[in-house]
Amino acid sequence: MKKISLHWKIIIGMFLGVIIGLIFSSFSGGSIYITNFVKPFGTIFINSLKLIAIPLILASLIKGISDLKDISKLSSMGLLTIMTYLTTTIIAVSIGLLVVNSLGPGKSISDETRTELINAYSNDANEKRDIAEEKKKSGPLQPLVDLVPSNFLNAASNNKNMLQVIFFSILFGIAMILIPAEKSKPVKTFFDSLNDVILKIIDIIMTCAPFGVFALLASLIVEAPNIDLLKSLILYSITLLVGLFVVIIIYLLFIKIFLKRNLREFINGILPAQLVAFSTSSSAATLPVTMDRVENELGVKKEVSSFVLPIGATINMDGTAVYQAVAAVFIAQTFGLDLSLIDQLGIITTATLASIGAAAVPSAGIIVLVIVLAQAGIPEAGLALIFAVDRPLDMFRTVVNVTGDAMVSLIVSKFQKS
Numbered sequence: 260m261k262k263i264s265l266h267w268k269i270i271i272g273m274f275l276g277v278i279i280g281l282i283f284s285s286f287s288g289g290s291i292y293i294t295n296f297v298k299p300f301g302t303i304f305i306n307s308l309k310l311i312a313i314p315l316i317l318a319s320l321i322k323g324i325s326d327l328k329d330i331s332k333l334s335s336m337g338l339l340t341i342m343t344y345l346t347t348t349i350i351a352v353s354i355g356l357l358v359v360n361s362l363g364p365g366k367s368i369s370d371e372t373r374t375e376l377i378n379a380y381s382n383d384a385n386e387k388r389d390i391a392e393e394k395k396k397s398g399p400l401q402p403l404v405d406l407v408p409s410n411f412l413n414a415a416s417n418n419k420n421m422l423q424v425i426f427f428s429i430l431f432g433i434a435m436i437l438i439p440a441e442k443s444k445p446v447k448t449f450f451d452s453l454n455d456v457i458l459k460i461i462d463i464i465m466t467c468a469p470f471g472v473f474a475l476l477a478s479l480i481v482e483a484p485n486i487d488l489l490k491s492l493i494l495y496s497i498t499l500l501v502g503l504f505v506v507i508i509i510y511l512l513f514i515k516i517f518l519k520r521n522l523r524e525f526i527n528g529i530l531p532a533q534l535v536a537f538s539t540s541s542s543a544a545t546l547p548v549t550m551d552r553v554e555n556e557l558g559v560k561k562e563v564s565s566f567v568l569p570i571g572a573t574i575n576m577d578g579t580a581v582y583q584a585v586a587a588v589f590i591a592q593t594f595g596l597d598l599s600l601i602d603q604l605g606i607i608t609t610a611t612l613a614s615i616g617a618a619a620v621p622s623a624g625i626i627v628l629v630i631v632l633a634q635a636g637i638p639e640a641g642l643a644l645i646f647a648v649d650r651p652l653d654m655f656r657t658v659v660n661v662t663g664d665a666m667v668s669l670i671v672s673k674f675q676k677s
């Protein structure tokens with residue numbers, strides 16, 4: 260029998276998850292059954308991906324950098340990576356603004372629906388606002404301070420500190436290049452072999468992916484909020500999806516025209532990572548799969564992918580950037596606020612920074628949105644307006660986030676001199 264490829268297995272798992280979720284939410288007691296007996300397997304799948312994320316960054320980045328043999332190559336790659344990430348993010352926010360201003364989804368929400376949504380979700384929104392308040396309290400250079408851990412083991416013990424682990428791994432890799440090769444050899448052999456072991460673990464986890472996504476989608480369906488309220492947000496959701504779609508089309512055009520790559524190859528290569536991103540809503544949890552696919556299917560060298568992708572997972576979120584723009588302007592439209600050109604330019608700046616600052620976990624985008632709203636003078640209570648559809652939309656924006664990282668790794672791989 261012909262072997263079914265991984266992405267088909269994952270798609271079948273997702274499809275069955277939705278069907279089972281719908282069936283079980285249609286009778287009383289069904290949802291509890293899914294929550295008690297199916298959801299835990301989804302959680303186990305996400306946990307196993309997260310489990311491997313920090314060891315993967317450590318082994319793969321140290322191996323990647325120590326393979327470089329030359330520090331100047333690292334700094335040119337670093338500059339190219341950061342500049343490309345920044346450019347794609349600014350383009351993404353601008354597309355978001357363009358789409359939301361053209362379609363004006365907030366103009367069709369009645370005062371009644373607005374009050375209803377705010378009443379239904381104000382508690383959830385307040386919770387996110389409190390987290391954002393904490394974030395805002397720190398000084399402007401705090402992100403820089405946060406980059407350098409005071410204790411490696413502490414940093415490695417929390418997936419939220421991925422940037423700190425990246426910092427340590429880069430430092431470690433650089434030090435390995437700077438000492439004589441015969442001295443660094445045992446450490447290098449160790450990390451090379453650790454890297455192989457970790458890649459094998461990812462393979463093992465991915466064989467379970469179809470079951471994992473099945474469980475995740477089934478539990479998501481049974482836990483979906485009130486359908487009537489979701490309906491009122493359809494135009495907003497469509498606007499965001501259009502924005503995300505435009506970004507994906509731009510990526511594909513760029514890959515075809517400028518990188519001269521075969522699109523079918525790119526799509527088939529990255530699809531499993533996109534499906535995992537969709538099911539987990541987390542770029543960080545998807546990172547092991549993204550790295551595996553980009554290296555093995557898209558042929559990007561480890562020294563590039565191991566550097567570009569972990570950094571991208573944490574700072575490059577084009578989908579989140581589109582979302583910041585669309586959501587902020589949608590809320591402003593709902594409240595009847597007219598945003599001037601200056602206000603919108605301000606949104607480009609804050610939304611870019613917010614998407615960089617957002618953690619690569621589910622719902623991180625809505626937390627940093629508070630900062631964009633505050634900066635633009637848009638009522639923060641509006642957060643409650645978009646809450647009902649935030650989780651499903653998070654799934655789509657995470658797909659774009661992961662695809663953007665993969666594209667940038669192709670760009671860096673093409674323009675980085677070897």
Ligand code: ASP
Nearest residue numbers: 541542579619620623624
């Ligand atoms: N869930 C997204 C990610 O992990 C972040 C967001 O909430 O927009 O990439």
